[in-house]
């Protein structure tokens with residue numbers, strides 16, 4: 001990578017990749033810019049909340065819930081209400097470790113370990129049941145995180161593996177701010193081009209690579225062993241979903257596994273995503289833990305009506321373009 005002040009060969013591309021606080025500041029300055037990868041749904045949602053560089057959020061967000069109401073009593077109430085739901089992920093041997101990681105993240109962020117965090121801990125346990133993602137040269141990719149939960153779980157589970165997170169600018173700023181609170185030692189870079197992606201991948205110190213959704217094409221230059229999309233493709237336009245599948249099938253990894261958990265029917269329907277008969281399905285079912293939620297009022301546990309819009313989850317080894 002070249003920086004200003006060195007002898008510059010005009011044939012070299014100069015990388016202006018931003019690191020750490022500079023990356024955060026640059027994102028914070030761009031949160032109100034127009035973005036081509038927003039669906040009408042997100043065009044509307046994005047104006048309803050503001051995010052500051054330190055992760056402070058104001059307004060109403062569709063990104064989930066990051067309750068700062070922490071007390072012994074509240075912690076106990078959440079744990080008691082969550083306990084019966086553990087049975088939904090009981091078959092996965094790493095469940096206890098994944099929930100432990102989730103709780104650790106919540107503590108470091110001084111927030112409540114909410115159901116949003118619990119269900120994503122369940123997801124990590126499911127993935128670990130099928131794949132070893134703790135080592136290897138490949139990266140993990142999170143498309144459309146919320147409060148950086150899945151990104152942080154991956155960073156903590158596999159400290160030697162880089163994580164790429166791609167999101168709309170404002171939610172991306174929130175993802176990074178929350179991840180940094182939990183894993184401040186993980187150096188982060190904001191990447192905007194294929195060259196910057198190559199530089200970030202070659203830099204052994206960088207663990208977290210942030211990409212704005214409008215720059216998503218640069219993820220094709222990484223080797224993505226695992227990609228995760230939870231409750232997010234359902235709200236994207238079909239062209240954007242197709243582009244993510246194209247990038248996943250054409251990236252530099254020999255094999256990409258894709259965990260996808262989304263409503264069967266919403267802006268874009270699950271069955272209309274460009275799955276292929278050549279994809280190897282490791283897991284495919286209704287995502288039971290996304291059908292449930294809990295509250296302080298009887299009957300405490302609530303299941304979405306079976307006739308309602310169900311959430312499906314699938315873990316597939318994608319048929320790659322280069323095979």
Ligand SMILES: C[S@@+](CC[C@H](N)C(=O)[O-])C[C@H]1O[C@@H](n2cnc3c(N)ncnc32)[C@H](O)[C@@H]1O
Nearest residue numbers: 037064144145146166167168171213230231232
């Ligand atoms: C409902 S939130 C889901 C949050 C989280 N994955 C969860 O399970 O709680 C949907 C996420 O998708 C993101 N999103 C919307 N359009 C996107 C796009 N074109 N590329 C990447 N992320 C996008 C939103 O910004 C938001 O972070």
